[in-house]
Amino acid sequence: MSFFGFDPSKPPQGGPSESYDFENTYDGLGDQLDDADDALNDETFGGSGDVGKDFNFGATKGAAPPPPQTVSYARAAVATDEDFMSELWGTAKPQPEVSNPVSAGEKKILSLEEIEAQLTAIDPSRQPQQHPMQPFPQQQYGMPGMMPMQYGYMPPMYGGQYPGMPPQMMGQPGFYGQMPPIPGQIPGQMPGQLPGQLPGQPAHGQQMPQGQMPPQIPHQIPQQPPQQPPQQPPQPVPVQHQQPVQAPSVETVPEPVESVTSIPTETVKQGENTPAVPLSEILAPSTREEIAQVASKKSSRPVNLSQFPVLGSKSTPQQRSNRPYHHQNHHYNDEDDDGEYHEPLILTPEQQIKAARRQEKVMRIMKYSGIMNPKDKDFVTRFQLSQIVTEDPYNEDFYAQVFKVIHPKPNQVGQPQEQNNSIAQAYLDQSGHRLGGRYKRADVALQRMQQQVQRAVTVAKERPKLTQYVREGALGRISIGSGKKPRQQLEIFSQAVQKGLEEEGETGEGETDKENKGINVKKLNNAISNPAINTNLDSDSIKKYGRKDIMGILENIITNLMTIESESRLSTEVDTNNLWESLKILEQTSPRVNDPKEVNPFIQCLNHEKALKIVSRLFKFLSREQILTIATLIMSNLGNLDVIKHGSYTTYEDKKVPSKYLKLIETYSLTFTKALMNSVQDFKFNEIIGLLVILIEHNNVSFISTTKIGLSILTTLLSRAELIRGEGTISAADLSEWSSCYDELFTALESRISLIFPPNDVESIESYVWQFLATLALGGKLNHQRIIVDEVRDEIFSVMNKAKALDSTDINNFYKKQNLLNNLNMFLVVMGLVADENEIRELQT
Amino acid sequence: MSSVQADKQTEEPLDLIRYQLDETVLVKLRGAREMKGKLQGYDSHCNMVLSDAKEYIYNETGEPIVKDCEMVFIRGDSVILISPIS
């Protein structure tokens, strides 16, 4: 953690004096922090008037004016902060700062007047007895690192962004406030993403040793909301640069001032002897406000800024030992205060000296107050949390990484300006990305699926892996399927396509004739448990639906739907029987037909765009059971859908799906897939299994997996099942059914997984493929995952090569590259791997 | 198109037009013209509204003149024939 104290303005290579020892610099304060909850908030922030407070923001006794509302942007940022946090940490994460009155936003950025109010509101009665003079211990410099740390990371950002800006401006308070939109956006948005982007940035990607990539990123990527709503640009904070005027105004305040800190002296002493606790551990559970407060308090200590580079070194022992201990932690104790605030009383020379010292401290406070807005604090908190859970803090430490970039090793020195630019660019690209980069808007339905997959990935990663094996062992299910269901090696066409190829005259397949006439959906559902049940009907009863018939049925459905919609506007009770009847779901449900015209009419309707357009409207008026029935029908008849039948590149000479069907497929993803996604949320675990089983039994899974819609449907079902499984409320019987279902699916796909990649994907937007692979790998065991990786190895490397080939100086290519790698990593992360354009590494957790 | 009709009952010619709602149709018009477009609406006089339409005007020289029209109303009395385009 020594880099907390680094000074970015210093030249890169420091002597021995630059190695800060945490033991030496830590003041032990963290031991006293009550991390568990907000127990000390009131004392710290003066939330309640009666607690044994040491200071009071409310300025109840002071004559100071109420703080001006200079921080409305902070308030504006609060909501998104919390959204963001809950995204990151899951909904269960408590948000203590929500209830904290101080966190409401008004006081976070201290204005001049606020500082005054603080100074004047402090109760003078208690401090003198509590703070006898003490020798100044050396462990005093841990915390001030907080302050330079902010500088350590901020200036390179802005330096990169505003190259023309004179460097000294960065150090000035108010600088960030004057940069209207940037400070509010970037710090809050970058965590978790920027580090992931760094490797993709060649400029400093080469600067960083490979092992230094922050490995936690891939965990976070799936958790990022793909589209963060644009942030309100924060308003500038106007007052900060007034600090020089602070001094006179303080002197006019008549109220005595006491210590700002809330930490009791006894515990402070104890802290001196306590072995060092990692800084992050102290800070992590505390609220953003606490951190900010601590930071600003610490930075207000009478430490000469020029000494920061040598903090922790032995070079200034004298100076430190001269100082009374309490000066370090209690800036405004009585000895200081007497000098200034009891001016009407006696003012000894000693007091004057102290007053001067005090003056200096106040200036320091002012200098750093208001630097961090809520998003900054949020960022710091999150970063510190991540430090707790890592084994290699340097590696995962953003600041350390940035420090390395800013201060490269001598043999790697490049153009510093360039490096700064690259950081800033990565930063901005990321925010741009989440603000709805062009690649994110593409496909709403797919995006939703992506979210579901990502959630499934997250849930699965949180689940302990072992239980799976244990349970399986207990049930005696180790491997299933491949024995009784040998692989089909060659059959790639769906039955419907084969029918088309074989020409209509062929009647030799007696088996199909017998097996399938008109299965009732009830029986179709039974088929989940007993696929042998079939009803033989006289083949004369099979109807053939011509195009006109289908169009008629479809128009009838639409008319009924519109009738019901208009009825539903008048009354809550509508009769949907007519509508249901008109769907003709239960007619000729068998997927195995000799003639495409014999396929169930509703399935045939789904080949027409106007049917797809009404699907979601339709589902609104159907019961869960009815929708499940429809889903069952569709799963069994997937191969009869045009988007599947004609949607596989494998059936075309040039390995390209004709544009006519591409359009239909597009419509499908926007309508039907979306509606299915929604309804699948209502399905129970065994129903999902049932749908999958039906799908597997009635279709050539391998063929279906070569179509976009087929793959999307598989992904939807699998990821939903994974999510339910992640909830952990599944019975053992269901689980064993699930694993046998998965095995069957996997057996059907095995050895042909690489075929799911369309060969002519010029756009390289194949995220749905990687989503599917991620979901598939999620549900599988280690051996499954090995097989998958083995089969798609070429594709993995080809994506990496594609990414590498893209010149990321072009902003569009940069997006493309990130997109490629993000898609790939969605899959790799499931197996604990992560890739950049150069290599694949173990994901370090 | 020899299909066993599912419901043969009360089907009348205008139903064919109804079925084509929101689908592309070819309309043959008097004066050696044709129109292709998505059928948005119609009435019993065969007045029609087509969207994303293309008008083909034929003459003796062979190649028709093609005109694009985003939305067009066709008065029924000039209609000769209507046919779905799949």
Add this chain to the structure above:
Amino acid sequence: MSEDKVKTGPSVFLSEILGQQVKVKLNNGVTYLGNLNSIDGYMNIVMDSTSEHVNGEDFVKTYGDVFIRGNNVLYISQV
């Protein structure tokens, strides 16, 4: 046309030939051959598997389904 049909009225005839192969001649001289699907009082006609003939036997074009507006119809005959 057979002798039986001679005595039948137009509407009887029209209802009898539903589903049969018919030839429809229009005022402009174009002939359509196809399967008569439906017909109404305006003599609007729907046919399927239709072929279009201009100037007698010259084969021009085929349609799947075809709707012919009744005012254009010169005659309908059974093939």
